Amino acid sequence: MLDIDGLDAWYGAAQVLFGLSLKVETGEAVALVGRNGAGKSTTMKALIGLISRRAHRLTLRGADISALPTHVIARLGIGYVPEDRRIFSDLTVLENLDLGRRRRAPGNTITDWSLEAVFDLFPHLAELRHRPGGQMSGGEQQMLAVARALVGNPALLLLDEPSEGVAPIVVEQMTLALTRLKASGLSLLVSEQNAQFCAAICDRAYTIEQGAVHWHGPMAALAQGGRSRPAFGPPG
Numbered sequence: 001m002l003d004i005d006g007l008d009a010w011y012g013a014a015q016v017l018f019g020l021s022l023k024v025e026t027g028e029a030v031a032l033v034g035r036n037g038a039g040k041s042t043t044m045k046a047l048i049g050l051i052s053r054r055a056h057r058l059t060l061r062g063a064d065i066s067a068l069p070t071h072v073i074a075r076l077g078i079g080y081v082p083e084d085r086r087i088f089s090d091l092t093v094l095e096n097l098d099l100g101r102r103r104r105a106p107g108n109t110i111t112d113w114s115l116e117a118v119f120d121l122f123p124h125l126a127e128l129r130h131r132p133g134g135q136m137s138g139g140e141q142q143m144l145a146v147a148r149a150l151v152g153n154p155a156l157l158l159l160d161e162p163s164e165g166v167a168p169i170v171v172e173q174m175t176l177a178l179t180r181l182k183a184s185g186l187s188l189l190v191s192e193q194n195a196q197f198c199a200a201i202c203d204r205a206y207t208i209e210q211g212a213v214h215w216h217g218p219m220a221a222l223a224q225g226g227r228s229r230p231a232f233g234p235p236g
């Protein structure tokens, strides 16, 4: 689904990613784990073209996306839930969802997301459908941000720290929702500081430190090792 090899990225003149490589296979859920400032958000922003980047290889389902602008990459099937959620506070839940609608990219075999399907995944959002985004809790906004990305019918969903700053009950609901999304065949790349949140969802994990991959392997190995890096260090 996604193949990144040798990704460098910059904020202005400051280089922040250094030759980062990772893969997400179709239908796979992959965790990107690292401490504050390690480069998780930057990896997501770089791969969808929000900041300047260069890579040996950057492909989505085999198509080179390294020189494409963000809106074209979105149309090709990458959905993005940013860390700050970017909910329109004056617009209602339904209006926010309406803005996220996009046709399924050619070759994406996942069933189109209807409003009913989104409300089935997040029943609480259905109750809030006429509420402005600015009058919702952080957890409710997080659900809306995921729902809005889904109605764009992505093949790959990028989630930047979906459990950050939300109540434990919402973390539970988010875990369930992401588990269902994975079961539906959607590919997921989830950034997290806390490996435990990803343990129930992800198959594999990459840990990043200072803008480069430090370790990668099965999610279970990382989850057993502690919070943001395996206690046993990189294998081999």
Ligand SMILES: Nc1ncnc2c1ncn2[C@@H]1O[C@H](COP(=O)(O)OP(=O)(O)OP(=O)(O)O)[C@@H](O)[C@H]1O
Residues within 6 Å of the ligand: 011, 014, 016, 034, 035, 036, 037, 038, 039, 040, 041, 042, 043, 083, 193
């Ligand atoms: N807009 C920016 N301009 C300049 N440097 C930035 C900017 N955003 C992030 N950085 C720097 O890039 C590096 C990686 O930050 P990034 O936000 O990707 O980390 P992260 O792993 O996502 O952590 P967090 O949990 O804080 O989001 C850090 O050194 C950070 O200070």
